[in-house]
Amino acid sequence: MPENDDLLFFGRISASVSHELKNVLAVINEQAGLLEDLVCLAGQGMLLDPQRLATTAGCLLKQVRRGDAILCHLNRFAHTTDTPCQQVSLGETVALAAALGQRQAAMHQVALATTPGPDPRVTTDPFLLCRLLTLCLEQAMASPDATKTVSVGVEDGPEGPVLAVTGLAPDADAGQAPDAALATRLGVRLERAPGRIAIILPAAG
Amino acid sequence: MNILFVDDESELVSALAERLNLRGIKADYATDGETAAEKVRANAYDLAVLDMKMPGLSGLDLKKKLQRLRPGMRFIFMTGHGSEEDFRAGSSEAAGYLVKPVRIEDLLAAINQALAAGQG
Numbered sequence: 444m445p446e447n448d449d450l451l452f453f454g455r456i457s458a459s460v461s462h463e464l465k466n467v468l469a470v471i472n473e474q475a476g477l478l479e480d481l482v483c484l485a486g487q488g489m490l491l492d493p494q495r496l497a498t499t500a501g502c503l504l505k506q507v508r509r510g511d512a513i514l515c516h517l518n519r520f521a522h523t524t525d526t527p528c529q530q531v532s533l534g535e536t537v538a539l540a541a542a543l544g545q546r547q548a549a550m551h552q553v554a555l556a557t558t559p560g561p562d563p564r565v566t567t568d569p570f571l572l573c574r575l576l577t578l579c580l581e582q583a584m585a586s587p588d589a590t591k592t593v594s595v596g597v598e599d600g601p602e603g604p605v606l607a608v609t610g611l612a613p614d615a616d617a618g619q620a621p622d623a624a625l626a627t628r629l630g631v632r633l634e635r636a637p638g639r640i641a642i643i644l645p646a647a648g
Numbered sequence: 649m650n651i652l653f654v655d656d657e658s659e660l661v662s663a664l665a666e667r668l669n670l671r672g673i674k675a676d677y678a679t680d681g682e683t684a685a686e687k688v689r690a691n692a693y694d695l696a697v698l699d700m701k702m703p704g705l706s707g708l709d710l711k712k713k714l715q716r717l718r719p720g721m722r723f724i725f726m727t728g729h730g731s732e733e734d735f736r737a738g739s740s741e742a743a744g745y746l747v748k749p750v751r752i753e754d755l756l757a758a759i760n761q762a763l764a765a766g767q768g
Contacts, residue, residue, distance in 0.1 A: 458729075462701070465728030465748050466657050472749035473663035480670050502659050549656070552703050 448622075452574050453524075459546050460517045467510040474502050516542040523569040531569045533597045533604055533644075534562030540576040541595055544584070548593070551584045553610075558596030563604045565644050571629045572606075572642075578625070579608045579633075579640045586615035588638060602632075603646035613637040650692060651759065653677040654684040654710065655699035655726065660748075664697070667752060673759075681705035681713065688717045695762055697746075697755075700727040700737070708741055722762045726750060 478499050485491045519539050541557045548555035576595070583593040593610035615638075626633045632643040651668060653661040653675065661677035668675035676691070678684035681704050684696070696714055700707035711723050724744035739745050743762035746754065 462728045466660070469728065469748035469750070470657055470660045470663070473660055473667065476752055477663045477667055480667055484670065506659070549703050550701070 448625075449570070449574065452577070456520060456543055456577075457517070460513060460520075460543070463513050463546050464510060467506050467513065470506045471503060471510075474499050474506070512542075520573065523573050527568045527570070528566060529569060530564050531567050531572065532562055532564050533606060534560075536569065536572055536576060537595050537597055537606065540573055540580060543573075544577060544580045547581065548584055551587070552591065553584045553587050554592040555580065555584065556592060556594045558594045560597040561599055561604070562597060563599075565604060567631075567644065568629060571625065572631075575625050575629060575631070575642060576606055576608075578622070579606075579642065582615070583608050583611045583640065586612045588612045598641075600641075600643055602643055604644045606642040606644070608640045609638060611638050611640065649673050649759075649763065650694050651675040652684065652687060652691070652693045652696040654679070654681070654696060654702070654707075656680065656702045657699075664755070671756070681710045684710060685713055685717060688714050688721070693718065693721060695722040695724065695743075695759060697724045697726055697759075698742075700725050701729065708737060711741060722765070724758050724762055 478496070481489075481491060481495065481499075516539060519535075520543060523539075537557055541555055544555050580593060580595060587593055587610055589612075590610065593608065595606065595608050598605040598607050623633065626642070630645060634641040634643055651665075651673060653664050654677070655661045656679050658677075658679045661679065665675040665677045676687060676693075678687055681702065684698075687693075688696070696711075698707040698710055702710070705713065707725055707727075711725075714721060715723075723742040724746060725742045726746045726748060728748045743765055744758035746758055
């Protein structure tokens, strides 16, 4: 059953994504307005530089692609609530959490990267897993190490697949670890080591 | 009239500055708080249009910093959020508050209103 914290998390992600989309629309609005201004001035006799038009058109196309990517991520995130128990690609979960975390990474002035690794499928609650991984990433981004690069990836562990978040400051406050109750709901184990948080999932089968 | 736009979306602020330049208004832009502060030290801006949520310094903190550098400067906040919290903070701390995307006519009206109020 969804809990109030789940709804708060969904709202927080939606607010962050809508803010990003507002920025995309704002850029499109100004670049299109600039084109309108230039065309208007051309109508009054000003020479139009074709390169100037090409640059503006390129910017518009880039923002449309950016907006499309943001909406794709939001759509994938929304569909994590479809069923509380389904086959999930851990690689896709990592990619989604990293994509949703990019704005917050920018706000913290931290680079957020995914590391290549295996892509096992597990049966779990995709929404809760995304929420737990996002909480781990948020903690890492709030207390990064000197490189200011937080990485997330899938690893093979002795107990089962592992979602590993690295790049935390070695002295990051362990007392602020993501809610253990969430890990319990999900049936996973959280393991902290200096500079690292690991979500250990049960082995398949 | 000399305006500074500050927002981490470079393609937004560059276009806004260019659109004002095309209307005969002197305008420049910065994409972070540090660059904005450098520009304010070097130039006599009348007004700055600040994004409320930027990496590093928030719009509210940047406004305080720029105001210390140039006490007579006026400010307008621009935000993508449009939340009640932002509206309260933005409205009380600046001469204007705009929600993205902004119509150029609304921007020009807000700038004129803020500068007229500053002369009063």
